[in-house]
Amino acid sequence: MAMIEVKNLVKTYKISEKEHGMIGYVKHLFHPKYKELTAVNDISFSIQEGELVGYIGENGAGKSTTIKMLTGLLTPTSGEVIVNRIVPNEKRLENNRQIGAVFGQKTQLWWDLPVIESFALIKKLYDIPTREYEANLKKFTEILDLEELLEKQVKSLSLGQKMRCEIAATFLHNPKVVYLDEPTIGLDILVKEKIRKFIKDINQEKKTTVILTTHDLKDIEEVCDRIILIDKGKMIYDGPKEAFKNQYGKHIVAEFVIQNKMKNITLETSDEDFEVIEESEKNVKVKFNHDKLTIMDIVKSISNYCEILDMHIQEEGLEEILKEIYRGDVIYDT
Numbered sequence: 001m002a003m004i005e006v007k008n009l010v011k012t013y014k015i016s017e018k019e020h021g022m023i024g025y026v027k028h029l030f031h032p033k034y035k036e037l038t039a040v041n042d043i044s045f046s047i048q049e050g051e052l053v054g055y056i057g058e059n060g061a062g063k064s065t066t067i068k069m070l071t072g073l074l075t076p077t078s079g080e081v082i083v084n085r086i087v088p089n090e091k092r093l094e095n096n097r098q099i100g101a102v103f104g105q106k107t108q109l110w111w112d113l114p115v116i117e118s119f120a121l122i123k124k125l126y127d128i129p130t131r132e133y134e135a136n137l138k139k140f141t142e143i144l145d146l147e148e149l150l151e152k153q154v155k156s157l158s159l160g161q162k163m164r165c166e167i168a169a170t171f172l173h174n175p176k177v178v179y180l181d182e183p184t185i186g187l188d189i190l191v192k193e194k195i196r197k198f199i200k201d202i203n204q205e206k207k208t209t210v211i212l213t214t215h216d217l218k219d220i221e222e223v224c225d226r227i228i229l230i231d232k233g234k235m236i237y238d239g240p241k242e243a244f245k246n247q248y249g250k251h252i253v254a255e256f257v258i259q260n261k262m263k264n265i266t267l268e269t270s271d272e273d274f275e276v277i278e279e280s281e282k283n284v285k286v287k288f289n290h291d292k293l294t295i296m297d298i299v300k301s302i303s304n305y306c307e308i309l310d311m312h313i314q315e316e317g318l319e320e321i322l323k324e325i326y327r328g329d330v331i332y333d334t
């Protein structure tokens with residue numbers, strides 16, 4: 001059986017339509033007007049135990065709304081959510097015991113307490129056996145480098161320090177499923193690295209199922225095997241990350257170190273298939289569609305204009321592919 005089963009999930013928000021100013025306010029008091037916004041529109045997916053899934057999409061696509069329904073914080077307008085045999089919004093307490101969640105910059109730690117005391121409270125709340133708690137604490141302290149933070153008050157920690165503690169707190173009770181909604185927002189590269197490594201290590205060791213929402217696509221590149229992409233509440237891709245890249249990543253970026261340039265580079269091909277991104281006397285950077293052109297075509301053409309000394313080829317990463325999808329340059333199948 002799947003760990004998370006979502007069927008035809010819909011969430012509609014009722015938004016009040018108030019006119020501006022005092023008059024608008026009074027009018028609304030007597031004749032309230034509302035419109036509906038469908039934030040999540042008929043989404044279905046199924047996630048097996050131990051999967052690492054990246055849940056991605058533009059701002060406002062409906063990611064957090066979905067996560068809130070999965071955690072039981074929000075009740076779906078229609079459709080079904082089942083997490084490890086539990087309907088989250090019907091059995092919130094039972095569900096809370098089996099999940100962990102991080103929501104961006106909100107903290108679940110006690111502001112005035114030292115970190116270690118927050119952890120001790122979590123141990124009590126979740127009834128974590130002492131041995132399990134101590135083993136986790138030791139391991140998490142090591143991977144997330146928490147040693148010097150444990151005695152500090154939560155309110156005195158920097159954003160990155162707090163998030164490392166937050167992540168540790170989330171995994172302390174060995175949850176079956178963890179939802180991470182933008183856990184790396186605002187963090188420096190090294191802290192991001194630590195958090196990514198931590199998620200991967202714990203997933204490997206404990207088969208924790210993880211749904212990760214983020215706008216830093218390096219998080220997804222490094223942590224997730226599967227991607228669910230949503231756009232305006234609708235699911236537009238669900239499948240392996242590599243298949244996504246093969247399906248949508250049609251471009252290759254090639255950089256050449258050159259000399260003796262004779263004139264500017266042009267190719268007789270359509271704009272969509274070939275583009276010069278940068279060009280100087282010493283460098284040329286081009287992007288081309290590798291369904292239509294080969295690297296040999298490009299090398300031959302460029303060597304008509306100059307001498308090539310060196311070259312570097314790179315496939316399009318997730319970030320470039322998504323940029324094209326968000327801009328509407330790529331048509332996807334729904």
Ligand SMILES: Nc1ncnc2c1ncn2[C@@H]1O[C@H](COP(=O)(O)OP(=O)(O)OP(=O)(O)O)[C@@H](O)[C@H]1O
Binds near residue numbers: 037039059061062066
């Ligand atoms: N409580 C609410 N009341 C009314 N509308 C809401 C509420 N929460 C979210 N929305 C709307 O629902 C849509 C989806 O919002 P959601 O927060 O799920 O997006 P998101 O994908 O998490 O975006 P982001 O990347 O910016 O975090 C947006 O249009 C948002 O304005």
Ligand SMILES: [Mg+2]
Binds near residue numbers: 063064181
């Ligand atoms: Mg969000």
